[in-house]
Amino acid sequence: MKKTGILFISLLMIGTTLILFNSCGSSNKNDDMKAELKDFIKSYEDTMRPLMKEYSEAVWNAEVSGKEEDYEKVSEYGFKYSKVFTNKESFELLKKIKEAGIIDDSLMSRQLDVLYNAYLGNQVDEKLLEEIIGMETAVSQKYNTYRVVVDGDTLTDNEVEQVLVSSTDNEKLEKTWTAHKNIGPTVADDIIALVKKRNEVAKELGFNNYHEMSLQLSEQDPKEIDELFDELDDLTRDAFAVLKDDIDEHLSKRYGIAKEELMPWHYQNRFFQEAPKIYTLDLDKYYEGKDLVQLTTDYYASLGMDISDMVANSDLFEKPGKNQHAFCIDIDNEGDVRILCNISDNYKWMNTMLHEYGHGVYDKYISRDLPFALRDPAHTFTTEAIAMMFGRMASNAQWMQDMLGISDEEKAKIQEDAFKYTRLEQLVFSRWSQVMYRFEKALYEDPDQDLNSLWWNLVEKYQLMKKPEGRNAPDWASKIHIATSPCYYHNYHLGELLASQLNHYIVTEIMKSDQINNSSYYGNKEVGQYLIDKVFSVGNRYSWNIMIEKATGEKLTAKYYAEQFVEGL
Numbered sequence: 001m002k003k004t005g006i007l008f009i010s011l012l013m014i015g016t017t018l019i020l021f022n023s024c025g026s027s028n029k030n031d032d033m034k035a036e037l038k039d040f041i042k043s044y045e046d047t048m049r050p051l052m053k054e055y056s057e058a059v060w061n062a063e064v065s066g067k068e069e070d071y072e073k074v075s076e077y078g079f080k081y082s083k084v085f086t087n088k089e090s091f092e093l094l095k096k097i098k099e100a101g102i103i104d105d106s107l108m109s110r111q112l113d114v115l116y117n118a119y120l121g122n123q124v125d126e127k128l129l130e131e132i133i134g135m136e137t138a139v140s141q142k143y144n145t146y147r148v149v150v151d152g153d154t155l156t157d158n159e160v161e162q163v164l165v166s167s168t169d170n171e172k173l174e175k176t177w178t179a180h181k182n183i184g185p186t187v188a189d190d191i192i193a194l195v196k197k198r199n200e201v202a203k204e205l206g207f208n209n210y211h212e213m214s215l216q217l218s219e220q221d222p223k224e225i226d227e228l229f230d231e232l233d234d235l236t237r238d239a240f241a242v243l244k245d246d247i248d249e250h251l252s253k254r255y256g257i258a259k260e261e262l263m264p265w266h267y268q269n270r271f272f273q274e275a276p277k278i279y280t281l282d283l284d285k286y287y288e289g290k291d292l293v294q295l296t297t298d299y300y301a302s303l304g305m306d307i308s309d310m311v312a313n314s315d316l317f318e319k320p321g322k323n324q325h326a327f328c329i330d331i332d333n334e335g336d337v338r339i340l341c342n343i344s345d346n347y348k349w350m351n352t353m354l355h356e357y358g359h360g361v362y363d364k365y366i367s368r369d370l371p372f373a374l375r376d377p378a379h380t381f382t383t384e385a386i387a388m389m390f391g392r393m394a395s396n397a398q399w400m401q402d403m404l405g406i407s408d409e410e411k412a413k414i415q416e417d418a419f420k421y422t423r424l425e426q427l428v429f430s431r432w433s434q435v436m437y438r439f440e441k442a443l444y445e446d447p448d449q450d451l452n453s454l455w456w457n458l459v460e461k462y463q464l465m466k467k468p469e470g471r472n473a474p475d476w477a478s479k480i481h482i483a484t485s486p487c488y489y490h491n492y493h494l495g496e497l498l499a500s501q502l503n504h505y506i507v508t509e510i511m512k513s514d515q516i517n518n519s520s521y522y523g524n525k526e527v528g529q530y531l532i533d534k535v536f537s538v539g540n541r542y543s544w545n546i547m548i549e550k551a552t553g554e555k556l557t558a559k560y561y562a563e564q565f566v567e568g569l
Helices: 024-065 068-086 088-100 106-120 126-145 157-166 170-181 183-204 210-217 222-255 292-302 308-313 347-364 380-395 397-404 408-445 451-463 480-484 490-510 525-536 544-552 559-565
Strands: 148-150 153-155 327-330 337-340
Touching: 024 068, 024 088, 024 106, 024 327, 024 337, 068 126, 088 106, 126 183, 126 480, 148 157, 148 170, 153 157, 157 170, 170 183, 183 210, 183 408, 183 480, 210 222, 210 408, 222 408, 222 490, 292 308, 292 347, 292 397, 308 337, 308 347, 327 347, 337 347, 347 380, 347 525, 380 408, 380 490, 380 525, 380 544, 397 408, 408 451, 408 480, 408 490, 408 559, 490 525, 490 544, 490 559, 525 544
Parallel strands: none
Antiparallel strands: 148 153, 327 337
C-alpha cells in the first residue's frame, strides 16, 4: 500500500476556455498572469516543503509507536498542512488564471491543473475539514492498537493469519476469525459518521457523494469504472467458479466437513482476499530462515535500483503498538522514502517486501528536476501496478531460482504449480476487489442502509462464500481500508491490469522473450532503466493514461491481464 502524506481533497478541474482578443492590452495582461502564476508556484513550494515533511514524519512516528501523543501531532500537523489549500485568495488567483486559458507552457499548465484541483477541493468550511482529520486520526488509532484476544491469549495480525492458515481445529478457527471481527462494533459507528462528514464535503462542492467525487478528482469517470468492473466480473466469474470449486473440494477434505459446511474461517484468510493453500506446493518453506530484507535489496540492485537508503530509514519488524500492516511513505518529495512492514520469514511477507519497495523505487526515482507539485506518481494505481508487478515475483519459479538458488530440477518441478498459485491469487483477489468497490460505492450512496446485509450479500455473490447462519455484525468495518483509505481499493485492481500490461511490454519488447509468466528480470539493468525513464522519473508530468501510452504504446487495457490469468483456464 502506498501512503502519501497528503490529506487534501482534490477536485476534477473545471476548465472554462475563454476566447481572448489578440490585442496589446490583453497580451500585457496575459504576461502579468503568467508572472503571477510563477510567483505563486514559488511561494507554494517554499511553504509546502517544510509542512509536508513535518506532517509526514508525524504520520510515520504515530504508525510506528501507536502512542496517543504522536497521533495528536498527526491531527495537528495534518490540519495545518491541509489548511494551506483552504485559502480562498489563492484559489481565486488559480481560478482566474485557469479560466483565462493563457498558459501555453505544458509543464506550467500541468502544475496549474494539479494545484487548481487541490485548492478547489478544499474550498469548504475549515472546521469541517479539521473535524474530518480528527475523526480519521482517532479511528486509525483504534485499528492500529487493537489486538485479537482468543481464550485469554492476545494475538497479532500475523498470529491470526498463522492460525487461519495452519490450524485444522474448526472450533479454534471460528473463534479466531470471530475475535478478529470484534474490531467491527468498536469502529463501525465512527466510520459511518466519517462517511457522512465526507459526503458533506462532496455535496458542498457539488457532487452527489464522496465516492463519486473521489473518482472524478483522480481523473476517473465513475461510469467508466463501473463498466470496467462489470467487464472484469464477466471476465473472471466462470474461471473463479471453477477454481472456487477446487478450493472447496480441497478444504472440505482438510477440515473433514462437507463442502456445504465450509464457513469464512475455513478459507485461510480473514477476508478470503488471498489464495488458500490448495496446491501441494508450499511456498512458505522456500522463505523460511531467509533474510527477506537482503533478498529484496539484492534483487532491486540487480535491476540498477539502490534501495539501501530506504532500508536504513524503514521499520520492518513487529513491535508493540505499531501498525500491523505495511505501507510506503514519501516523507519530503526529496528522496526520504520509508517502508513500514512486520516481516515474518514466509511467502506473504516476501511478496509484501517486493511490493512495498516497488512503491519505494517509484518514489525514489521520480526526477528531482520536476517541479515540487509534480513529484508524485501519475496516479495511485500506477504506483500500485509497479508494486504488484514486483510482488508477483515471490511466486515466480524463475525468480526463486535467481534469488534463492533452487536447482533446475526444482524449478521445473514447481514452475507449473507456482504459476497456478499466482493465477489463483489473482482470481481470488479479483473477486474480493469487486466486493470492496461495490460496497464502498453503496456505502457512500446511502450510509444509513443495512450495511451488514449489504456486505454479506456482496461476499456471497462475488466470492461465493457463505455468511454464518444468523450472523448480523458490522464485519465490513473490520477492513481498515474502508476507514483510512476511502474509495481507493478499485485502484488495486487497475494496478493489476497495468502490471500485466507492463510485464507484457518488458518481456516481449525489452527482453525479446515469449516467457510472459516465467521472467524475473533479474540482473537486467535495461529493464530497470526502462522503468526509471518511462514510468518513475516522469512523475505526475502527464495524466495517467498518457504516461501509460508513452510507456507501452497503448492506453490501459485489460487484455494482457486476461491473457495472463484467465484465458485457457
